[in-house]
Amino acid sequence: MSPQKVTFTSLGTACAGDLYVPEVALPVPGLVLGHSGVMVKEALAVFAEYFVRAGFAVLAIDYRTVGASEGEPRGQDHPLRQVEDFRSAISYLQSRPEVDAARIGLWGVSVGGSVAVQAAVLDRRVKCVVVQSPSVWNGWRYLERLVGHAGVHALRQKLDEDWQRRYEGGDGARVPHLSLDAESVQDAPDVAAQMFPSYRNEKTLESTEQLLTFAPEDLIHRLAPTPLLMIANGGWDPYHLIEEAQSAYAKAGEPKRLEVLPYDVLGLYTGPGLDEAMALAVDWFDRYLRELRAVTATPVPATGPGAAMTQ
Secondary structure: OOOEEEEEEEOOEEEEEEEEOOOOOOOEEEEEEEOOOOOOHHHHHHHHHHHHHOOOEEEEEOOOOOOOOOOOOOOOOOHHHHHHHHHHHHHHHHHOOOEEEEEEEEEEEOHHHHHHHHHHHHOOOEEEEEEEOOOOOOHHHHHHHHHHHHHHHHHHHHHHHHHHHHHOOOOOOEEOOOOOOOOOOOOHHHHHHHHOOOOOOOEEOHHHHHHHOOOHHHOHHHOOOOOEEEEEEOOOOOOOOHHHHHHHHHHOOOOEEEEEEOOOOOOOOOOOOHHHHHHHHHHHHHHHHOOOOOOOOOOOOOOOOOHHHHO
């Protein structure tokens, strides 16, 4: 399944996308897919295939400064700007004749899931959202759970030094994007680089500062009535923490659904849980994008001095 390479503009910067169009009667509902951090759109192909087979048009995107998209400095992992990139991708997807502009959904994996939710909170064009292997809902809390209070304290010292270096005109420091210690996932950065040539396992240290201030959990209650499906990892997973998913889900409004699948850190990326997770996602998009529900406005009672004359 070969996508069409497309370019769209996100607030003045050219972004790259892979557009997949199903071989069915058009137009069809459209989905924007976003990955985590500085991972690239080619890594979304495995997920896109499920949606295209189900009859959806799919736009997988590279955020600004990542992969084939433009923007400097390279590898700027900035969640709030990625929210903007999601919204720009919606605007582009709505311009395509293959897509029904009134039926747009968002899908995101890992941090890309919480980015997608925040984009949908701000953008009412989004009709439903699916989050797979969610990770960060409160960046500060997430990092403290990951590296502890002492680790965050040491990190803040490095961020102060990096700020001063950039203030004085120097280049900001760069750090690994994926730094995985567990035996089952420690080769992931090398494997990703081999599979996706445009991927670079590095980002700016400043990116961590942006993560500390990213807290979509504080806005998730404003997502309703946009339907939310959250598919979380229930097995061993130090990166996509189940506590993070449960905390955010509890604050979300209806309609919503949480599915906890018994798989570990990579179980919903490569298997054995991939088929199960994607079946849930397809079903959610089928339910909320295939048929638009008509909204009936509730009459507002007349008020004021002349109200009695109109009744």
